[in-house]
Amino acid sequence: MKKITRIVIVIFAVTILISTTSAYADVVQPIKEMQMGDYFILGKYNDEPIVWRYVADDQNGKLIVSDKILCFKPFGKNNFWEESYIRRWLNSTKSEGEEIWNLESYKDGWIDENLNLKEKGFLHKSNFSLLEKNLFKTVTQLTMLPQEHIELSTNGETEQYNAFKKYKPGRPEAGGYFEFYDISELSNIYIGAAYELTDTIFLMDELQIYNILNNFSNVKSLRAKSCESQLYYFSSEYYSYFLRTPQSSSCSEISNEGKYQGSNSFFANGIRPAFYLDEDNAVILSGSGTAEEPYIMTGREIEVYTNGTKAEMGDQATIKDGIVMLPVKETFKKLGAKVNWDEETQSVTIEKDGNYIYMLRDNKGIMINGEIYDLGYPMTMIEDVAYIPLTAIEMSITPNVTWNGEQYRIDINTK
Incomplete structure (x- = not known):
């Protein structure tokens, strides 16, 4: 099994082309409340x-x-x-x-x-x-x-x-x-x-x-x-x-x-x-921006919905380098898939409805039933958690994936 895994890793290393484009780089309106000196x-x-x-x-x-x-x-x-x-x-x-x-x-x-x-x-x-x-x-x-x-x-x-x-x-x-x-x-x-x-x-x-x-x-x-x-x-x-x-x-x-x-x-x-x-x-949560009452600020939370129901995520979806990213384990499990993380090879194997999906850390490739495709952005570790671009879901589970940049909302529909 380990020999097969090594072969897969080598195939990934020589097959996947470098790509930096993303279909999900939508943005929201900038903060209007902030003034110079706040x-x-x-x-x-x-x-x-x-x-x-x-x-x-x-x-x-x-x-x-x-x-x-x-x-x-x-x-x-x-x-x-x-x-x-x-x-x-x-x-x-x-x-x-x-x-x-x-x-x-x-x-x-x-x-x-x-x-x-x-x-x-x-x-x-x-x-x-x-x-x-x-x-x-x-x-x-x-x-x-x-x-x-x-x-x-x-x-x-x-x-x-x-x-x-x-x-x-x-x-x-x-x-x-x-x-x-x-x-x-x-x-x-x-x-x-x-x-x-x-x-x-x-x-x-x-x-x-x-x-x-x-x-x-x-x-x-x-x-x-x-x-x-x-x-x-x-x-x-x-x-x-x-x-x-x-x-x-x-x-x-x-x-x-x-x-x-x-x-x-x-x-x-x-x-x-x-x-x-x-x-x-x-996002400004509270405060007036003065030295006595500074704003309390945080980042915008991305909400994930599967088949119309909000998915409660322990590891939050995020944006990295303009790419919408989802935690691998939680996301695929929410979609009813079996997920296995291999610590030694830093890879993940996913099974759903007879389909087999394989991804490798820091690699832009995704293998689906033996065929290799380019995700455009690699599976990446963020805070010790493996994250994948939204395109991984679209390519492997369902094409019905949307990102709303104004509402900071992801919709994944498998029905």
Whole structure:
């Protein structure tokens, strides 16, 4: 049996063509209540609700940033955002202890003890529900490169971004001097070798900070209660926080005084996560959007109906990369099929009315009675649950499948 399974997997690997189209990418009307500067609560960190703020608009949509610094962490072993410890942690769903967020060349007893380098990923399911994660839009942004990675540049620039307005090398006592550009000047001088990088959660860059300054005349940040235990050397009411941009051999930061400057990547500094809001999936449950009464926000729930009756689903249907996705086991069982998940091969076998269906994790193929077809999107693990695109039901069980993008409703009819 295992030999047959391996053969099936090989057939899948060489047969299925890559496709990114979907017939179910309908959208709903965007949130109209939100205004620039509004506050809202979404998810939690260290069991404390996270307050976010809508701070700017740009080509990617509504820029959202945590209202306060959530924690203090070192950037990483160097100033390259793509490989940084912070980027991996912010976009991780891993459980506590599953990954050690460590610095290969840096050991510090205080950091190991107070910053919990073994903690769960920021996007762990205990911090954000699946519905809440639907509010995070994955975007591609131009990101500056450090000198060591200039060859990755795709924007036509060949020199590293220079953050110094004035610079004279040497120690201060020997006449050495440097001055960083003011935030108000950044839109004119933020030029350097850069490339496109895709993120869901990220640290801001200079242009995003520039837009915030224009909108609110202030980029300083307080710290959340969740990082009180980390403040062994902080005395100011405000605290500095990292940006994602490299400069010279260090990182960029906004100081506790709201000034633009450099920071060592090995030192613990403030972390203010940012993301772009997926307005199509956002629902405001309550609140007025003020700092005193933030909106309570979540993602839109997709309702599933089978033969006109609402199906109660423990694992919720969701949208990923614009594709409507359903949990494999629950959905097929609701439709009266027998479902068998093989943990070793990460595959599922389904039997209904004499028909046999086979799908493999991270593969776009679906085998129906020995014939292989292209789903257009792979069976994917979401929160440790296997999900399939809606087309899998349409191709294998019944063609009577509809998605209502305005009502966020799926109808599956087998009669």
